[in-house]
Amino acid sequence: MAYKDFREFLEVLKEKGELIEINRKVALDLEVGKALRKSAAISGPALIFNQNGTKFPLVGGIYNSRSKALLAFQSNEEDLFKNVLDGLKKPIAPIKVSKGPAQENILTGEKIDLSALPIPKYSPADGGAYITPGIVVSQDPETGIPDLGNYRFQVMDKKTLSFLAQPNHRFGKHIAKARKMGLKTYSVALVLGVDPILAYTCQFQVSDTTNDYEVAGGLRREAVQLIPCTTSNVLVPAFAEFVLELEIDLTKNIFEGPLGEYTGYYTPGSLKPIANVKAITHRNDAFFQALLTGVPPTENHVLKQIPFEASFFNTMKEQFPTLKKLAFPLSGGVSFYLVMGLEPRFAGEARQAILAAMASNVRPKVVIVVNTDIDVHNSTEVEWAVSFRMQPEEDTIIVKDIPAGPLDPSILDSIPLDSRVASSIGIDATYPFGSIVDDGSNRDGSSNLKETKGVLYFKVAEVPGWQTYDFPELDKARRGS
Ligand SMILES: Cc1cc2nc3c(=O)[nH]c(=O)nc-3n(C[C@H](O)[C@H](O)[C@H](O)COP(=O)(O)O)c2cc1C
Known part of the structure; x- marks a missing residue:
């Protein structure tokens, strides 16, 4: 009820x-x-x-x-x-x-x-x-x-x-x-x-x-x-x-x-x-x-986060069906900074998603697209993807002269609210399309690839099986006994 x-x-x-x-x-x-x-x-x-x-x-x-x-x-x-x-x-x-x-x-x-x-x-x-x-x-x-x-x-x-x-x-x-x-x-x-x-x-x-x-x-x-x-x-x-x-x-x-x-x-x-x-x-x-407004996070930001993420997801999902999750972090005022997790189906699709987001009424100033293995709400994982899955010259877009978030303090306050335009940056931090990505199915260290020269090859250097590793000494130490 x-x-x-x-x-x-x-x-x-x-x-x-x-x-x-x-x-x-x-x-x-x-x-x-x-x-x-x-x-x-x-x-x-x-x-x-x-x-x-x-x-x-x-x-x-x-x-x-x-x-x-x-x-x-x-x-x-x-x-x-x-x-x-x-x-x-x-x-x-x-x-x-x-x-x-x-x-x-x-x-x-x-x-x-x-x-x-x-x-x-x-x-x-x-x-x-x-x-x-x-x-x-x-x-x-x-x-x-x-x-x-x-x-x-x-x-x-x-x-x-x-x-x-x-x-x-x-x-x-x-x-x-x-x-x-x-x-x-x-x-x-x-x-x-x-x-x-x-x-x-x-x-x-x-x-x-x-x-x-x-x-x-x-x-x-x-x-x-x-x-x-x-x-x-x-x-x-x-x-x-x-x-x-x-x-x-x-x-x-x-x-x-x-x-x-x-x-x-x-x-x-x-x-x-x-x-x-x-x-x-x-x-x-x-x-x-x-209700207190001010430096994030405040009630203002919490109130916006679930509705913004859900309604934006609804809209974007229609054109980008592999979209799994998206985040408007509290730190970006729940509008200026957006992270989307999707798997591009063809070259350039991440870029399309960036442009679609920039064209929305939310007016994000920074748009990042990552693969779906990245937790969009975890800034360390997002930064990991940005650091290693993209090349700035190829994978960033800056679009100029589009409507700005009106209250952005980095825009001159002498400009009337309805006349504020600014630029927005998009970062495609998904794996380069066509690169070989080891999906982790053979994380025992073996690889089907004997030779990787000439292709972009990403294999996560994960230590396999650590989550389920039986480690009684650690359990004991954490219990403090
Ligand atoms: C607590 C709070 C206070 C707000 N105050 C204002 C405000 O004073 N002026 C404004 O234009 N938007 C303000 N907003 C933002 C709008 O209410 C909000 O983003 C909403 O989506 C309105 O736009 P829409 O009806 O076009 O979707 C505030 C949001 C919150 C959560």
């Missing part, structure tokens, strides 16, 4: 020792960030800050480790990928209901006060307090098809927020479209505290015409229940802890930022759109949510 809501997930985390409550005063200004970072650094528990200076408990770190991700997906590591891919293939339409707990409390007019919410400032040079775990529900201004995506919002005053929607993300595309249609305002919702699969759904890479609630339904194996906002026709999850109903002013900008970003560096401040809060609705005894 899918998790019904955020609270049910918190209960499971608590049961498994993955959530603790902090019952002393912790300051929203930088101290919450320190605590979240310290716990995440040891893959530690999620934290509930009960005394944060507001009446709402603040929950952070619920997506900070792989073990919590497995609890969210209700899966073990072995079955995870298959379960996720199965869910992606069977979308389930959402159900519209007339009311839900998300609107047990409705605050409008003078009652709207963002300073009454526990919104932390995470890094010292941040422009202010930031809502980082919020899910924007933005309906395509033309078709009405909803997108779910995580977007950060800076608090400007009691009723005003500003935000960044990168031009290659759907919310950014919706805003661009609304502007083009001549709209002066555009209504969206910012949702906090939802069942974990709904949160992970935001990061699946789907087409711009996909209804993300249907994707969530497929992944949950159960329809998401939706209610309309009180001030617009935007549909939001009925069991959310908080919903901020926003009206974006498409005519004005405000200075937003800087913010410590998922690249591990600050993005400088710049002029960005204004979002006016038209209503705040919340459950009784609602939980607010915190």
